[in-house]
Amino acid sequence: MTPIVRLSLGLLAAGIGLAGYAEGADKVRVVATIPDLKSLTEAVGGDLVEVESLTRGTQNIHEAEVRPSMMLKLRRADLLVENGADLDAWVEVAVQSANNAGIVRGGRGRVEISRGIPLLDVPSTRVDRSMGDVHPLGNPHFSLDPGLAPVITQNILGALVRVAPQHRADFERNRAAFLARVDEQMARWTKLMEPVKGAKVVVFHPVYVYLLTRFGLVQAGALEDRPGIPPSPQHLASVVRQMRAEGIKAILVEPWNDVKLANRVAEEAGARAYVMASAVGAVKGADNYLAAIDYNVTTLAKALRSP
C-alpha cells in the first residue's frame, strides 16, 4: 500500500468519524452518570436527545474510576443528569477536568435527580467511617423503584426543558406516554408480588430497599455488616443462623459483588442467591428501565414463591 493510499484511507476514516460526530450535533447531548438515568432520560427525551452513560450496569457505581473518556463526554454535554445523594460524587472530578461551564455545579445544564426523593435509610445517629462506606444523606439506590419514576422523570423533564425549551411539548408527551407504560406494568408487577408480600430477603449490599419497600417485602439483613467493607466470618455465621431461624429463602446480590460468597452463604442457610439487575444493563435482559424492573420483580416473585 503506497503512502498516498494510506493517507487517503486515513483521511476518509477521519472524515467518516467527524461526519458521525456532527450528525448528533442538533440533538440535546445528555450525559447520565448511571445507566438507569440514561434509560429514563431517553424515555423522556425520545429522538430529540442523545444520551450517554458514564458507567455500565455491571460496574460498582460507588467506586467508578474517573477516566478521561468521561471528561470527553462531559465536555460536549448540554446536560448532566446525576443521581445525587453521594452515589456518584466522583463525577465532580470528571466535571472539573471537562472544561464545560454549562455543567458545573449550579449550572443550568446540571440536574441532581435525588431532589424531591424521600430517601430511605437516612441515618438517625451520628455517622462516621467506622460504619463503613455509609451514605449520610440516605440510601441513594432509588432509581429502579418504579413508584419513583414520576418524580425522577419530572426532574429530568425540568432539566431538559431548561436546556431545550423549544421541545417542551415533545418532552411532556414522551413523559406522559412513558408513565402510562409504567402504570400498565405496575399493575402487573403488583399482582405478581401480591402473594409474596411480607416475605423476608437478605441482600449483599442494600441496593434494593426501595424496590422491596414498594412491593411490601422486608430486607431482613445484609451480608455486609458495614456497607462497602467485606463481611467478617462471624457476621456471615450470624446471617446464616438468622436465615435458618426465620426461614429466609433468598439472598439478593449484584453482579459486581462477590456472587461466590453469596452462593456459599445461601447454601449454608438452605437458601438460594439471586443475581439481580442492580442497574440497567447489569444482567442479560435488563437492557432498559422497564426491563430491569421486570427482571427484578419476576426474579423476586419466583424466588419467594418456590418451596
Place this chain on the structure above:
Amino acid sequence: MQALVIVVVWLALAVVARPAHGQEAEALRRELEQLRRQQEQYQKAIEALSERLKRLESQSAPVAAPPGGPAPGDDAPIAAPAPAPSAPTLTDLARPREPFALSGQRGGGQLLFDVGIAGDFVGTITQRNVDKAEAGTFAGRENRFFPREVELSLFGQVDPYARAEVRIEAGEEEPGSETDVSLAEATLTLLALPWGTQVKLGQMRTRFGYSNQIHEHDLPWIDRPNAFRNFLGEEGLSEKGFEVTVVPDLPFYLEGLVGVFDGDNDVAFGYGKLSQPLVTGRLRTFVELTDEHAVQLGVSGASGQTPDRLRSHLAAADVKYKFRPDGWQHPLLTVGAEGIYSVRRVEDELGEKTSRDRLGGYAYGEVQPWRRWAAGVRYDWSQFPVVPGREWAVEPYLTFWPSEFLRFRLAYKHTERSRREEFSDNGGSGRLVDELLFQASFILGAHPAHPF
C-alpha cells in the same frame, strides 16, 4: 454636705434607671409577644402542610405516589419533603441567628466546604554506611519512622463560577521532634470560562508529567521515582503561578495546558521571578481500546532559568495502561512508564558555560488479583542532572487496603549508583543501597475520587 450630694446623685440615678428598666421590660414583652405570634403562625403552617401531605398520601395513585413523597408539579422547582418538623419553641425562635449555620438546624454539611485529612507515615531500614552518608531514599531520615505528610484539605465551590482548594501540610523534613507546617497548595479554579478553557491559579503541584501532580499519599508507590527526585527534588515541581487548560470539542479526548510560574524550584530552575518565568506545557490524550482496556498518553515540557540566569529545559513523556475485567471493582493490571529529559546550561569548573543533557525514567507494573491486595514492581534508571554518573533501582512492593480509606504498603528497594563521590558524606557510602520501606496512609473525611 458630701452625704447630701451622694444621696441626691443616688436618687437621680434611681429616677433615671427605673424608666430604663421599665422600657427594656416593655420591649422584651413586645418581642416575646411577637415571637409568640410567629410561633402560632408556624404552628398553623405546619398543620396545614401536614394535612396536605396526609391528603396526598391517601390519594390512590398507582405509580405517582413514591413512599412518602408526592410527585411535584410540572416544571416547578422540586423541594425535598420536610422531615416531619416539630414546632419551634420560644427558645429556638429567640436564639440569635448566624449569617450562615455550619451545623444545627440546617443539618451538617450545608454551606460548608469539604474537609479532609490525609495522613502518610513512612519508615525505612537500611545499612549503616547508607545512613551515615545520608544517601537513602528519604535522605537524612534513614532508619526512621516519621510522618512524611499529614495534609489538611479544604475544598469546595466558591460561587457558581469558581472552586477553591487549600491544602496545609505538616511533615518531618529532618530528624527530631520538630515538624514543619507549610502551605502545600492554595488554588482557585475558574470554571465558567468560554471555549472549553479553565484557569487555575495560586500555589499548586504543576501538571508537568504524570507522577508530579500526584500527592505523596496518593502515589502508587511509597516513594517518588528516582528520576523525578533527581531532576525536580523530593517535593517535585510545586510552584506559584497559573495554568490555563483547554479541552477542545473534538471527537477524541485531548487536553492542552500552558502554565506560567515564578520558577522557585531550586533543583531544576530557581530564578523565582515572573520577569523570567517558568513556562510549562502539557498535552494529554486517552484511548479507550475497549471497556476493559484503556491507555493514557501525555507529553510535557518546562522551561525556566536557574538562579545564575542560565536556561534549563525539561521534557517528559508518560504512558499508563489499565486492564479492568468487566464487572471488577479494581484493575487487574496496571502498567506505566514515564521518561524525563533535561537540558541545562551550567558553568563548569573553569567558569565556562556548557550544556548538560541528562535522561531518566521509570517503568512499573502492578497486579491486583483481589480487591484488597496488590503487588507490583518499579524499575528506575536515571542520570544526575548536573554531575556525571547514573543510578538504577528496583523496588518490588505489596499493598493492602483494609478499606477504601486505609492502606499499608511494604517495599524492598535496591539501588546502585555508578559513583560514590556525591554519596559519601560522614565517611559513609551510598553506592549500593538496600532499603526496607514501610508506609501507612489514612484518609479522614472528604477525599476527591482518584482520576485514571
